[in-house]
Amino acid sequence: MNKMPEKILEVKNLKQHFGSIKAVDGISFDVYEGETLGLVGESGCGKSTTGRSIIRLYDITDGEIIFQGKDIHGKKSAKELKQFNKDMQMIFQDPYASLNPRMTAGEIISEGFDIHGMYKNKKERKEKIGTLLESVGLNREHANRYAHEFSGGQRQRIGIARALSLDPSFIIADEPISALDVSIQAQVVNLLRQLQKERGLTYLFIAHDLSMVKYISDRIAVMRRGQIVELGTADDIYNYPVHPYTKSLLSAIPLPDPISEATRTRIPYEHEEVGDDAKSHEVFPGHFVYGTDAQVKQWYKH
Amino acid sequence: MTQSNENLPKISKDKFTVVGGKHDQTDQLAAKSVSFWKEVRLRFMHNKLAIVGFFILIIVALMAIFVPWLSPYSYREQLGVYNAPPSASHWFGTDDLGRDIFVRAWMGARISLFIGITAAVIDLIIGVAWGSIAGLVGGRVDDIMMRIADVLTAVPYLLVVIILLVVLQPGLLPMIIALSITGWVNMARIVRGEVLSIKSREYVLAARTLGANTTHIIMKHLVPNALGAILVTMTLTIPSAIFTESFLSYLGLGVPQPMASWGTMASDGNNALDTAPWRLIFPAILISVTIFAFNAVGDGLRDALDPKLRK
Ligand SMILES: Nc1ncnc2c1ncn2[C@@H]1O[C@H](COP(=O)(O)OP(=O)(O)O)[C@@H](O)[C@H]1O
Ligand SMILES: [Mg+2]
Numbered sequence: 112m113n114k115m116p117e118k119i120l121e122v123k124n125l126k127q128h129f130g131s132i133k134a135v136d137g138i139s140f141d142v143y144e145g146e147t148l149g150l151v152g153e154s155g156c157g158k159s160t161t162g163r164s165i166i167r168l169y170d171i172t173d174g175e176i177i178f179q180g181k182d183i184h185g186k187k188s189a190k191e192l193k194q195f196n197k198d199m200q201m202i203f204q205d206p207y208a209s210l211n212p213r214m215t216a217g218e219i220i221s222e223g224f225d226i227h228g229m230y231k232n233k234k235e236r237k238e239k240i241g242t243l244l245e246s247v248g249l250n251r252e253h254a255n256r257y258a259h260e261f262s263g264g265q266r267q268r269i270g271i272a273r274a275l276s277l278d279p280s281f282i283i284a285d286e287p288i289s290a291l292d293v294s295i296q297a298q299v300v301n302l303l304r305q306l307q308k309e310r311g312l313t314y315l316f317i318a319h320d321l322s323m324v325k326y327i328s329d330r331i332a333v334m335r336r337g338q339i340v341e342l343g344t345a346d347d348i349y350n351y352p353v354h355p356y357t358k359s360l361l362s363a364i365p366l367p368d369p370i371s372e373a374t375r376t377r378i379p380y381e382h383e384e385v386g387d388d389a390k391s392h393e394v395f396p397g398h399f400v401y402g403t404d405a406q407v408k409q410w411y412k413h
Numbered sequence: 414m415t416q417s418n419e420n421l422p423k424i425s426k427d428k429f430t431v432v433g434g435k436h437d438q439t440d441q442l443a444a445k446s447v448s449f450w451k452e453v454r455l456r457f458m459h460n461k462l463a464i465v466g467f468f469i470l471i472i473v474a475l476m477a478i479f480v481p482w483l484s485p486y487s488y489r490e491q492l493g494v495y496n497a498p499p500s501a502s503h504w505f506g507t508d509d510l511g512r513d514i515f516v517r518a519w520m521g522a523r524i525s526l527f528i529g530i531t532a533a534v535i536d537l538i539i540g541v542a543w544g545s546i547a548g549l550v551g552g553r554v555d556d557i558m559m560r561i562a563d564v565l566t567a568v569p570y571l572l573v574v575i576i577l578l579v580v581l582q583p584g585l586l587p588m589i590i591a592l593s594i595t596g597w598v599n600m601a602r603i604v605r606g607e608v609l610s611i612k613s614r615e616y617v618l619a620a621r622t623l624g625a626n627t628t629h630i631i632m633k634h635l636v637p638n639a640l641g642a643i644l645v646t647m648t649l650t651i652p653s654a655i656f657t658e659s660f661l662s663y664l665g666l667g668v669p670q671p672m673a674s675w676g677t678m679a680s681d682g683n684n685a686l687d688t689a690p691w692r693l694i695f696p697a698i699l700i701s702v703t704i705f706a707f708n709a710v711g712d713g714l715r716d717a718l719d720p721k722l723r724k
Contacts, residue, residue, distance in 0.1 A: 168621060192624070196622065196624035197624075200622060201618070201619065203615040203619060208615045209614075209615035209616055210616055211616040211633070211634055212449060212638070213449050213637040214633075214637075219616075222619075222620060222623055223624070226620075226623055226624050259449075260447070270619070273619060277623065
């Protein structure tokens with residue numbers, strides 16, 4: 112990144128505890144306008160909780176989330192809330208659970224503008240639905256079909272169209288391809304990239320492994336047990352990982368070449384306790400690693 | 414650890430052939446769009462037992478409507494032939510007061526079905542309200558509401574019935590109260606379970622991120638998705654209410670003479686089992702067949718609605 116674009120989202124010391132479960136335990140990061148920040152970590156590390164806290168599905172335990180300069184969990188007028196709903200949207204993981212089986216594709220996509228009363232007549236509504244369907248690579252005529260008539264990939268496209276319906280600037284994509292066939296994953300990732308280019312979208316792209324994330328992310332945050340252990344540009348994370356957990360995740364990616372794949376060894380991750388004095392260290396400009404001074408120094412040498 | 418593709422041997426593109434792949438952007442949907450309820454109906458119609466049950470219910474309903482209306486006898490008319498066996502003029506025979514059992518049986522069908530359906534509707538109203546509030550509000554409200562339901566089902570049922578018998582005259586009202594006093598708890602539990610599961614589905618989360626309020630979520634998401642389970646529960650409540658009505662009639666809580674329900678007729682007939690068995694047999698058959706039919710329809714509906722069978 113040469114010129115620093117504006118921050119669209121700032122997360123400061125976000126905590127989300129469910130009783131004794133510390134799903135997210137004090138994470139901080141920024142998202143810049145127009146970029147894709149990949150949020151990666153194994154299942155259960157708190158990625159969805161992070162996304163859902165940012166989009167106000169959960170009341171947060173502690174911390175601050177600032178979106179377009181405003182504290183999103185602060186008091187809001189009905190008008191501000193409506194604007195927030197339009198500006199930030201989410202794409203969900205499960206293409207089956209994320210579409211109401213009693214609704215047609217058209218009804219699902221138009222739910223947002225039905226709620227916000229964003230059309231003048233039936234014709235305009237139908238036109239909007241058609242345009243959205245086409246923008247995600249589906250057919251206009253599919254508007255009257257029920258969710259169960261579509262394949263997993265097509266259903267995910269409907270979910271994307273729904274997220275686009277209110278013309279947001281920021282989209283949280285919570286493992287949007289994890290439940291899809293590998294052959295379809297790339298198509299959906301390409302669609303997301305194309306939409307980003309066309310509409311100037313900013314993404315928080317959540318994934319449980321690093322393999323697909325590198326193709327879509329500008330920067331990557333690696334999450335483990337409710338904490339961000341490493342954050343940097345996608346290239347840095349790939350080529351110069353510092354935290355042993357990141358190295359372990361990288362070693363788990365299968366290689367497209369059979370010769371190197373045969374010799375690929377998975378580096379197991381051995382957890383080292385971090386003391387209370389652990390903090391975020393900037394090892395390169397824009398590349399942060401979480402640990403104690405001594406740990407980071409030692410990891411960095413490797 | 415660095416893994417880049419640069420040190421891989423270059424393989425030219427023409428060594429690859431496309432062997433076909435899944436293309437996702439297709440128009441390959443079935444020719445006709447099938448709504449959820451249409452599909453349920455199709456699946457239901459493939460279930461033979463359910464269809465048999467369905468037609469039995471229609472026949473029972475038609476008989477209950479038309480027989481008392483068209484019959485030459487009235488259900489309370491004493492014809493002077495006592496305990497007569499079934500014959501051409503009295504298809505089901507007569508009872509000890511000389512009343513035609515055929516017309517009484519279908520008059521009884523009206524009462525039994527009325528009691529069953531009323532009990533189911535009361536269960537529906539209380540159970541749906543109770544269960545959906547508990548599920549939606551959650552937390553302590555949910556705890557308290559469900560504990561109240563638990564306590565109600567823990568009170569010995571016969572005790573409640575006997576108290577009702579002492580306080581009220583036997584008749585329709587105490588019968589329906591007796592059936593409803595704990596009957597709704599089952600419906601409330603089922604609705605609560607549905608609400609809890611549906612409200613955390615991703616499509617409800619999506620609606621919330623789009624700015625939907627609670628009314629929208631209830632009307633567009635909760636109701637349409639919980640309707641199936643509610644319908645099945647209701648269909649299965651009716652036969653159990655009809656059965657309990659018969660059982661309570663044996664305890665003397667049945668509708669008073671000369672009115673008849675299947676339960677009171679069977680309980681009367683029980684006393685004359687060796688001399689006039691038809692007085693017990695016909696109402697007993699009607700009770701069993703109707704309960705079977707409702708259960709078959711209810712099970713058929715449940716199978717037709719089960720999303721696990723959906724492709
Ligand atoms: N609503 C909730 N109530 C209680 N615990 C939760 C809730 N949501 C998530 N958790 C717990 O928080 C942790 C993180 O979950 P999640 O954010 O879904 O992880 P991820 O998306 O990374 O797989 C898990 O241990 C999960 O069980
Ligand atoms: Mg998740």
